[in-house]
Amino acid sequence: MPTESAPQKYEISPELVQSLTDNLKKLGTPGYNQELVVQFLAEKYLSDVGYALNLLTYREPLPIYDILRTMGGLLSADRTNKGQYFLGALDVSGIQDFVYNISSDRALRSLRGRSLFLELLSQVVLRDLLKVAGCSEDCLLVQNGGYYLFLLPCDKIEELRKNLERVINLWNRRLLLLQEGRIFLAFAMSASPVTVQEFLNKPGDGYSDAISSIGRELALRKRQKFVGMLEPGDLNSFPAILTCPICRRDVNKLVRLVEGEEFCDLCCFCIELGRQSVERGALEIDLQQQGKNYCWKAGSFTLRLGEEKGEWEEPGALRVKLNPREVEDLAGSNFYLNFPVAAGIEDDFNDLAKLSTGWKGLGALRADVDSLGNLIKGSAKYAPVISLASLSRLLNRFFSEYLMQLQQGTLTTNSDTVVNPKIRNFHFIYGGGDDLFVVGAWSDTLEVALDLGRCWRTYTAQNPDATISMGLSLHPSKFPVLAMAQISGEQLERAKSNKVDGRAKNSLSAAFARRPLFWEEVFDGEKPPLQELVQPLHHLLPSGGQDEENARLSRSFLRRMLQADAATHPLIENGGRWKPGLRFAHAPQGKVDYLYLLATSSELKSPETGSPSQHLRDYLRWLHFSSEPPDLSFFLNWLDLLVRQA
Ligand SMILES: [Zn+2]
Structure with a gap:
């Protein structure tokens, strides 16, 4: 997102003033959409200047950008001059099935574009809805992970409801014909109006009633997908002549992508979107009406979106710049x-797996913000409508x-990354507002998980109500994407269910670790951070897997550590006690404990000084007096995989 500094700090430096002055001069330059430039500049310069209260941190003011934008929306939708509004919501269901449920052969090329397609679809549908309602785009309050909430005017409400439902039904009919019902758009309106006083001051019953009536209505719509939408003759219109090798849809025509590769029109369109996003960082789509057909064109590919019954018109082109940083990007x-896009990364799961350090395989990572509902409720304490818009924008920005900065290794804040920043080889399969699914070289995926948790803590100023959970699983390169999503999803659930005193914590669950890892134990707390142990061990590894023979950390050492770990924990779980200074008594015969291994290993001694590093000595000192054993299964297995031969 085009902001100039981190949300926690805002300094009006001479450089910032100069940059703003220079950019304002660009207004009026031919070749730019002026409204877009104004919106971009407002977001770039006013996102971090605050007024009142910022919800993610509880400390900072509400950004002026969100205040201005929301006020613009309130003015645009107040057509009765009574300061009353309805709320509308759009919920895209079937996202996972659409994005991941595809054959893994050549999947990655299509995967890139699939979540982009869904985002574009949602944006086009929202534009249609807001146009019918006669509202500006500022009325859009929330857009996170396929959920959109917007302001609607209060006049002629029954007529408006009918018109909006007509738009949604038309799109659902198109999606039914295009996607055999995999994607469904659920639309709901609040049962009663909300007043501007409730939106801007303390929320009352009207606001909470509106939000809960929308939730009930959406749930009902999702249970009745496509009810009444089939028309006579539909069954005849699905002739199962050919099957698309990527999405397995039955179609009557396949489109040739290159010599010997033929896919359905939707898969070709998604592949083209993926290609444009990586090569140009921008998308160009023509929205066209051809006779009775409404279609989207990207490059040389045409996507037909159902047969029209007249009256529909949306001519013109959608020229979308992804992740603009400067005004020039908007030309x-x-x-x-x-929208996160990973550029310059291998397009084949096999090649990606080969880029791993040590074991050659894939890592699948899913991450999700915990109890978003509580965060939203927290946001309702003051100026709920602005807070909600601000929260949504901040999550999208993260x-x-x-x-993208973590992927490119260019994150400039929080420079103390767990391991050295570098380009990390993974793809964003899905990243939508408050959750994430990435697949890549397993070692890079694991590193990004650790850094993601650290960045989140900084981003939220360690607000205990804003936590993130992550699940990581490892797979061979031929593994189906859908199964990766499910298995890493199980780990995500394990991380989420691992609450401390009923509260969620920032945590990462990996399939190979005994229990989820909490960020507190990695980076702070009463114990010395585990990072102090991991850093010196990590530095002993061969770099980039190029030099495995010269690795100073041997597998046999790690094996002995893993044995000590495996021998210690069942003893503790069965009522045994870990006694400081008496650990030898607990180690089964022939096996020794962590302390002994760490203290005596010649591998951990610096070749220059002949003694363990300061980090390691601090850690050993803590371990010696600790009343509980460390759980090193996460780090030991991580290191063990790193030193494996290809
Ligand atoms: Zn297909």
């Missing part, structure tokens, strides 16, 4: 979107801008 665009 020729009429829309911009913050899951696009920060992630």
Whole structure:
């Protein structure tokens, strides 16, 4: 997202003033969409200037950008001059099935574009809805992970409801024909109006009633997907002549992508979106009406979106710039979107697996913000409508801008990364507002998980109510993407269910570790951070897997550590006690404990000084007096995989 500094600090430096002055002069330059430039500049310069209260940190003011934008929305939708509004919501269901449920052969090329397609679809549908309601785009309050909430005017409400439902039904009919019902758009309106006083001051019953009536209505719509939408003759219109090798849809025509590769029109369109996003960082889509057909064109590919019954018109082109950083990036665009794109990464799961250090395999990582509902409730304490818009924008910013910087190794804040920043070989399969699914070289995926948790803690100023959970699983390169999503999803659930005193914590669950890892134990707390143990061990590893023979950390040493770990924990779980200074008594015959291994290993001694590093000595000192054994299964297994031969 185009912001100039981290949300916690805002300094009006001479450079910032100069940059703003220079950019304002660009207003009026031919070739730019002026409204878009104004919106971009407002977001770039006013996102971090605050007024009142910022919810993610509880300490900082509400950004002026969110205040201005929301006020613009309130003015645009107040057509009765009574300061009353309805709320509308759009929920895209079937996202996972659409994005991941595809054959893994050549999947990655299509995967890149699939979540982009869904985002574009949602944006086009939202534009249609807001146009029918006569509202500006500022009315859009929330857009996170396929959920959109927006302001609607209060006049002629029954007529408006009918018109909006007509738009949604038309799109659902198109999606039914296009996707055999995999994607469904659920639309709901609040049962009663909300007043501007409730939106801007303390929320009352009207606000909470509106939010809960929307939740009930959406749930009902999702249970009745496509009810009444089939028309006579539909069954005849699905002739199962050919099957798309990527999405397995039955179609009557396949499109040739290159020599020997033919896919359905939707898969070709998604592949083209993926290609444009990586090569140009921008998308160009023509929205066209051809006779009775409404279609989208990207490059040389055409996607037909159902047969029209007349009256529908949406001519023109959608020129979307992805992740603009400067005004110049907006030349020729009429829309911009913050969406994580991994450029310059191998397009084949096999090649990606080979880029891992040590064991050659894939890592699948899923991450999700915990109890978003509580965060939203927290946001309702004051100026709920602005807070909600601000929270949504901040989450989107984290899951696009920060992630891309972590992937590219260019994150400038929080320079003390767990391991050295570098380009990390993974793809964003899905990243939508408050959750994430990435697949890549397993060692890079694990590193990014650790850094993601650390960045999140900084981003939220360690607000105990804003926590993130992550699940990591490892797979061979031929593993189906859908199964990766399910297995890493199970780990995500394990991380989420691992609460401390009923509260969620920032945590990462990996399939190979005994229990989820909490960020507190990695980075702070009463114990010396585990990072102090991991850093010296990590530095003993061969770099980039190029030099395995010269690795100073041997597998046999790690094996002995793993044995000590495996021998210690069942003893503790069966009522045995870990006694400081008496650990030899607990080690089964022939096996020794951590302390002995760490203290005596020649491998951990610096070749220059002949003694263990300061980090390691600090850790050993803590271990010697500790009243509980460390759980090193996460780090030992991590290191063990890193030193494996290809
Ligand atoms: Zn297909």
